[in-house]
Amino acid sequence: MRVSTKFSDTIHLLAFISVYQNIHITSAVIATSINTSPVVVRRLIGTLKEAGVVMTDAETHNPIFAKSPDEITLLDVYLLTEGHTPLFALDKETNPLCIVGANIQDVLTEIYHDAETAALMELDRHTMQDVIDRLLTADKVKKAQAASA
Amino acid sequence: MRVSTKFSDTIHLLAFISVYQNIHITSAVIATSINTSPVVVRRLIGTLKEAGVVMTDAETHNPIFAKSPDEITLLDVYLLTEGHTPLFALDKETNPLCIVGANIQDVLTEIYHDAETAALMELDRHTMQDVIDRLLTADKVKKAQAASA
DNA sequence: AATTATTGTAACCACAAAAGTTACGGAGGT
DNA sequence: ACCTCCGTAACTTTTGTGGTTACAATAATT
Numbered sequence: 001m002r003v004s005t006k007f008s009d010t011i012h013l014l015a016f017i018s019v020y021q022n023i024h025i026t027s028a029v030i031a032t033s034i035n036t037s038p039v040v041v042r043r044l045i046g047t048l049k050e051a052g053v054v055m056t057d058a059e060t061h062n063p064i065f066a067k068s069p070d071e072i073t074l075l076d077v078y079l080l081t082e083g084h085t086p087l088f089a090l091d092k093e094t095n096p097l098c099i100v101g102a103n104i105q106d107v108l109t110e111i112y113h114d115a116e117t118a119a120l121m122e123l124d125r126h127t128m129q130d131v132i133d134r135l136l137t138a139d140k141v142k143k144a145q146a147a148s149a
Numbered sequence: 150m151r152v153s154t155k156f157s158d159t160i161h162l163l164a165f166i167s168v169y170q171n172i173h174i175t176s177a178v179i180a181t182s183i184n185t186s187p188v189v190v191r192r193l194i195g196t197l198k199e200a201g202v203v204m205t206d207a208e209t210h211n212p213i214f215a216k217s218p219d220e221i222t223l224l225d226v227y228l229l230t231e232g233h234t235p236l237f238a239l240d241k242e243t244n245p246l247c248i249v250g251a252n253i254q255d256v257l258t259e260i261y262h263d264a265e266t267a268a269l270m271e272l273d274r275h276t277m278q279d280v281i282d283r284l285l286t287a288d289k290v291k292k293a294q295a296a297s298a
Numbered sequence: 299a300a301t302t303a304t305t306g307t308a309a310c311c312a313c314a315a316a317a318g319t320t321a322c323g324g325a326g327g328t
Numbered sequence: 329a330c331c332t333c334c335g336t337a338a339c340t341t342t343t344g345t346g347g348t349t350a351c352a353a354t355a356a357t358t
Contacts, residue, residue: 003234003235003238003316003344004238004315004316004317005238005239005240005316005317006316006317007237007238008237008238008239008240008253008257009240011253011257012240012243012249012250012253015249015253016247016249019248019249020249026332026333026334027333027334028333032244032247033243033244033247033249033250034240034243034244034250035240035242035243035244035250036242036317036318037317037318037319038333038334039317039318039319039320039335039336040317040318042333042334042335042336043317043335043336045334045335046334046335046336056334061326061327061333061334074260085152085315087236087268088156088157089152089153089154089156089157090154090157091154091157091158091161091183091184093184093185094161094182094183094184095181095182095183095184098165098181098182099168099284099285099288100161100164100165100168100169100182100284101161101182101183101184102288102291103283103284103287103288103291104157104160104161104164104280104284106287107280107283107284107287108157108160108280110283111223111271111272111275111280114271115268115269115271115272116268118267118268118270118271119236119264119265119267119268120264121267122260122263122264122267123260123264126260131253131256131257131260134252134256134259135248135249135252135253135256136248138252138255138256139248139251139252142251142252151313151314151315151344151345151346152314152315152345153344153345153346154345154346155345155346175303175304175305176304176305177304185346185347186346186347186348187304187305188306188307188346188347188348188349189346189347191304191305191306191307192306192307192346194305194306195305195306195307205305210304210305210355210356234344
């Protein structure tokens with residue numbers, strides 16, 4: 001399957017508007033960083049605005065956080081962008097006249113739910129602020145390594 | 150694009166060959182239960198045989214378990230069928246000239262790995278025997294309810 | 299031995315979800 | 329007035345799936 005990158009791209013976008021809040025941010029600028037098109041970026045921002053995660057800064061007109069980055073977890077972002085798609089897909093067309101076909105969906109729904117919840121709890125442990133902090137640290141390390149080489 | 154049901158279908162198939170081991174099982178019979186085509190079933194069985202999970206019974210020629218159902222976890226089945234697809238997709242085309250684009254992949258790889266591992270650990274807690282037991286119980290309950298109605 | 303049933307594969311097709319593209323009206327700043 | 333950018337709609341492209349067709353090989357049945 002072509003796996004959706006909306007979740008990753010939205011995190012990227014949020015990190016971007018935090019790190020580069022001192023420059024003039026347009027959808028085209030963000031698109032260059034994500035390596036996509038400005039329209040795609042505007043769509044992502046649209047979802048974030050609708051959810052009250054992002055708003056337009058009155059002065060700079062940049063997109064800015066409407067909530068503090070450490071109040072936004074990756075689970076929040078996930079639910080906004082891909083929450084409709086289950087991590088594990090059920091086959092909904094099984095034969096109801098067969099013991100297995102008639103009951104497998106219920107059994108798998110329970111188990112999948114537990115597994116999915118475990119993953120989502122993990123996403124909920126990380127905030128956007130964590131991601132931004134990690135990014136900046138990773139960048140410092142990379143720069144230092146380049147300088148000493 | 151279509152969501153993959155290989156994982157669910159393979160669990161279904163394994164449960165089927167356990168529950169119906171007393172009848173003559175062909176790929177067409179299994180296909181009727183999963184509601185798919187015999188060729189698709191043969192492909193799934195092919196993967197299972199290759200992995201040593203299933204073999205052909207010398208007498209009946211039915212596909213049978215090559216390992217005990219309580220030694221096969223859902224994680225084993227998952228890795229066989231969809232192990233190549235990450236649960237959370239990275240965008241691999243980010244711009245390396247940007248602080249965010251250059252480092253976001255590393256940061257997300259770490260976090261996604263933790264979340265994915267949490268889900269897979271949960272899958273590893275359930276064996277095929279669990280699934281079969283649950284199926285049969287669910288069926289008994291359903292039949293009893295139908296009789297008393 | 300001939301016939302029938304089934305498997306294992308390969309090659310090809312159809313479908314659907316996602317992203318990318320084009321287009322354009324509207325808002326705001328200069 | 330002009331320019332830039334946003335928001336949105338409509339359309340196209342891409343690509344992983346499952347489904348289909350086809351056929352040689354194998355085994356059971358007569």
